[in-house]
Amino acid sequence: MILEKKSKKKINMEKVIPKLLFLTAAISVFTTIGIILTLIFETFIFFDRVSIVEFFTEAKWLPFASAPSYGIMPLIVGTLKITVIAAVVAVPVGLATAIFLSEYASEKTRRIIKPILEVLAGIPTIVYGFFALTFVTPVLRDLFPSLDMFNALSPGIVVGIMIMPMIASLSEDALVSVPKSIREGAYALGATKLETTIKVVLPAAISGIVASIVLALSRAIGETMIVSVAGGSTPNMSMDVTSSIQTMTAYIVQVSSGDAGYGTTIYYSIYAVGMTLFVFTLVMNLLAQFISRKFREEY
Amino acid sequence: MTLTREKESPAIEIDNVGSAALTEKVYETSNLNLWYGENHALKNINLDMHQNEVTAIIGPSGCGKSTYIKTLNRMIELVPDVKTTGQIKYRNRNILDQSYKVEDLRTQVGMVFQKPNPFPKSIYENVVYGPKIHGIKNKKILDEIVEKSLKGAAIWDEVKDRLHENAYGLSGGQQQRLCIARCLAIEPDVILMDEPTSALDPISTLKIEELVQELKKDFSIIIVTHNMQQAARISDRTAFFLNGEVIEYSDTNTIFSNPNDKRTEDYITGRFG
Amino acid sequence: MTLTREKESPAIEIDNVGSAALTEKVYETSNLNLWYGENHALKNINLDMHQNEVTAIIGPSGCGKSTYIKTLNRMIELVPDVKTTGQIKYRNRNILDQSYKVEDLRTQVGMVFQKPNPFPKSIYENVVYGPKIHGIKNKKILDEIVEKSLKGAAIWDEVKDRLHENAYGLSGGQQQRLCIARCLAIEPDVILMDEPTSALDPISTLKIEELVQELKKDFSIIIVTHNMQQAARISDRTAFFLNGEVIEYSDTNTIFSNPNDKRTEDYITGRFG
Amino acid sequence: MKLINKSHVAKKMPARLAVNTICKGLFFLATLVGLLVLAILFYRIFTQGIGSLNGDFLQNFASRKPEEAGIKAALIGSIWLMVVVAPVSLLLGVGTAIYLEEYARKNWITTFIKVNISNLAGVPSIVFGLLGLTVFVRALALDRSILAAGLTMSLLVLPVIIVAAQEAIRAVPRDLREASFGMGATKWQTILKVVLPAAIPGILTGGILALSRAIGETAPLVVVGIPMFIAFLPQTVMDTFTVLPMQIYNWTSRPQEEFQQVAAAGIIVLLILLIFMNSIAVIIRNKFQKRY
Amino acid sequence: AGCGSNDTSNSGKGNEAASNQLKGEVITDGSSTVFPIMEAVAEEYMATQPDVKVSVGSSGTGGGFKKFIAGDTDLANASRPVKEEESALLDEKGVEYTELKLAFDGISIVANKDNEFIDSLTVEELQKLWIDNGKVKKWSDIRPEWPNEEIKFYSPGIDSGTYDYFNEVILEEKPMVENATLSEDDNVLVQGVEGDKNAIGFFGYAYYSENKDKLKVISIDNGKGAVEPTHETIKSGEYAPLSRPLYTYVANKSVAEKEQVADYTQFVIENAGELAEEVGYISLPEEEYQKDLDKLKELEK
């Protein structure tokens, strides 16, 4: 009786839907192709004027000098400094928050705190920029007088604070979706909450956690305003976090909102930097995927 | 009326259980009430459990068997909004007292659940999880524990060649036996079993039942079961639950051959198989 | 050797099953093999199932019972990396043929699983899920279906006042009966049951068993069970699986009173209860 | 015969419990860090901006005079932007996640798409601006409209939604799907009626994070060419507009001290909008959240 | 207060515009330095012509020219004259344009409030301070009587119009001291100089005049005695060489074809001076605006 009710339309849906969904998935690919195309032509013009070898081997980034030097390394170093500092802040704090919320906090606490933290992720980055410059930097300068007005430390920490809710929130979801029965199994063996969490729940949720970290760090790499406001704009190669830096993104903003003439080599350099950044995140993501797959094999 | 009978029960016990009644008491439950929010799930439970005995808890679905057995190792606390009154003494200390550390309790009191719940790890890692968290690191001892526990749970032969594969590749029955092995690995004092064989085939069930008989020499076992034959076969005492109350608690022989309460008799005779 | 016996079985059937053998065949399985990756889980299965009969599948844990029953409605396809050869005819059409729409098949062939798996929705929504996806929208008809199905699964009285509460608040046994009700709601032709009573208490089990007897008047039922008594009590034919092979398939009386194969006998006599 | 030394186990117990308690404290402190930062930020912004926040501020357009400057165009513009971004990014994001988790076969195309998505998450927003300018503004001739900016922004936040939705869908237990298939439900019905409802909390988390980002972004819109000053309200998605963070950015870079207070007031408005949006999502999320 | 209305020479024009209600769009983009002037002009213009939709972007001088070249905008605001590369591209695309001057921005050199010794600098001293010589610079290197302490430099970002102009007239295209702290945001520089006792920095006049109480301004001696940057000295050209003009570029085609663009451009020229003053810049001498008006008249023909 029920079978007869089936309409032809439904069968067609089953064929159409996957194709539609495939199209939506393909949009991300089109976006990437679009980005590459947008970047590549201007990048070619740039490399027509500046040798690609110099770009990667030269240790100085001085595009505005009378004898300009285009060595991307200092910008990469600046970006890495920010990313590492942000990771050092965001990963432990974010994971600890996720664990606290999913394993220790009462349902009520959880429901209150999680959305509050998510507000942190939505504060305009320019607000964070001034927060870093006018609050975090002075506090840090009280602690370490040798710290410059513009430095890598303060924006790094603030970028960490900005991406922390992303890790906390997404990891918390991953932890919560580990079945309750698995936790019960561990508790019943006399495991403490900590032991249950670290040895059973966390590994079971590892793919979600790694995904959240990669996502957050990608955002740290791509972050612009905080770094431009509080990090200064002096590209350098030193490993020192107390002095002024410049990141790849900050350079792109500097030029694209600045005075550089359209058609000048400087103008095209932002596309070359953008392309480098793109490749940089690509490599990092491939690496993260590899690591996450390795993790998963264990379980 | 139930209460009156409960109060008489010690006398009945001594009459019927004979030597067993002289053993030490592991658990003493008195006036235990439990609510899930508004739902009064356990009503004034009074039950004593004895060392080196198998105590069976039977009763229809939803009568509170799982609830009660989970209270014995305070797993029930994981459900939000649960309230208890009364007391449960384990080895003379009230476990419902919040100063009693649940981790201590659960190290003494192992548990096997109704639905198999292996960790998403290898078979080996599942078994050594307990010993490892309790501080055993010696690889040789761990290997021995794994073999002994898996043999104890009658699953060694099936998995000995794939100890490092994921436990989720096992069939339902195999998973449950693995969970039993995991519990045995911490060598507990009491083992709580919530319908441990409901997912097992008869041969494995038989092995587990034999194992229970074996284990009771050293441990005390409390088992929830639907299977009245199982209760009759392996337990020394049986408690019959109905709607959150203990209707009758007595020596297993008495319960099955000569129940005191009409409801017990009705339930027993509705049996089959 | 197994194969030889399999080939003789039609003759045995006709001798022993009598009238039942004359009924129409619902399923005809021939030379079915199944691999999970490298693991050869079903080996050359040949089995016919008949209309308006209860066919029981018994065998020890891990022998392939669940695998086989899941192949009958192609649920096995959800496991990645499964390969099959041979054929299974349902009402004379080979369901392993990829042109056969699984949705059609599964609308005809309902299934109840080993572990209760209600949707995280209300009790009511669980039951009407099937009818709704098949296009029934009339509220009155849906209400009727809910009542009829829940009564059929012997759970109506317990839940009739809380139809719109979440199904996860039910006990394990109640959840499983809800799943049975959910299956009945689509009024299938064949019902596959994978140890449907393994999480149920005896009273509910009895009700389900009675229900199975009732349902077989209109439907055909294939049931996997550990409980040999259950198989003996409710089935017309019984297949005994071992290590992925059908060792013996015959009229239930014959299997239990006079098994052909030594292994069957060993398994049967290892029984208890 | 005993392999486990009970007294040894008992001796270790206090230390294990202590570690548990200490870690619990640490986890709690970590949670407080986030809350504390938020509190400091809010305190600073509110004390600075509350004076400028009044009815006129909400009803006026931007002005060169701090006391007359208002946020109307930017507030309405941000709301318009969300009206485009929310449905487009959720539809595309959840659609992609469903495709990847439920339909995609394990082949190089799928892997390629996945790598693509996580990579897009790291592309700086300004690059999306360049893309939006080339594709939406110029090639599709959408001009500097709400639609062009909204589509650009949707692409920008898409990866966050996809990744969150994928995780949420993956976490739905397999036996729920089996139950649905077992009743003859088609794949799409199963996804729509069983998988998605169960995955909604996780999807919404992604949605909140994504929209929060979209509402606070400036750089790509600047590149797309969205003006900073506008003294009229958009009527359709094809009109041009401006948004809160651009207006705020503009004010913070003014030399006059009074504009810093106006900027703070603008931030308060943005935060209120943000919290309002989050609350809606959180209410839906809490309604659906269930531990299996 | 309304603008144009208190300027008698413009009143005729303004009235004519008011009686003739226009419609359509005027799209302007470009320099963030010019943005406040353009915003003010647009604000006033829309009070007289509510149906003309004027939008003002702020994507930088370079970004503004890029859009101008692509034909996206009617006016490109700039904090420097159009560059060779840009005008080549404009020719290539066949975009004819007219340069209009809007106002002056005076660059102010400032030090920390607690700096007791510094009052004025000569242009040579400025060069000595800011041009890199590979060594760490101390105050005593400039004048021996000054303290033997390291100087901290604060400068606008290399890609800003302010830097560009400073680079041209002071640095003469030689590299700036390497350890200078650069920021794109002038408010950030104010913070830096305010918080650093040995700081010296420069930025737009408006940022100094709004923060007079927090900063110490340095007079510049260009051979004719020390001159402090003030409204008057900048306008008169006395404060030299550190004041630069700000521009807008209008597409000839837009003026010829779009009535509202022509009308708006005229409004810009008539009101830029006064409105520039309001937002912190300095107006040009009157004859400069008259020259621009004449240019515009030519185009409208």
Ligand SMILES: Nc1ncnc2c1ncn2[C@@H]1O[C@H](COP(=O)(O)OP(=O)(O)OP(=O)(O)O)[C@@H](O)[C@H]1O
């Ligand atoms: N988490 C819970 N929240 C609210 N009520 C619950 C919860 N768990 C169980 N209950 C209710 O408490 C009663 C006792 O449930 P319990 O699981 O203890 O029964 P049981 O005897 O173990 O049944 P079964 O044999 O089906 O497992 C039932 O009515 C059940 O609906």
Ligand SMILES: Nc1ncnc2c1ncn2[C@@H]1O[C@H](COP(=O)(O)OP(=O)(O)OP(=O)(O)O)[C@@H](O)[C@H]1O
């Ligand atoms: N998804 C899977 N992948 C690989 N092997 C599997 C999978 N599922 C089952 N198996 C293997 O196939 C064999 C048959 O399993 P099946 O679940 O059919 O047994 P069963 O007879 O139903 O057992 P039980 O009574 O314990 O449920 C077992 O050896 C099992 O380990």
Ligand SMILES: [Mg+2]
């Ligand atoms: Mg139970």
Ligand SMILES: [Mg+2]
């Ligand atoms: Mg099975």
Ligand SMILES: O=P([O-])([O-])[O-]
């Ligand atoms: O925005 P600017 O080009 O004036 O620096």
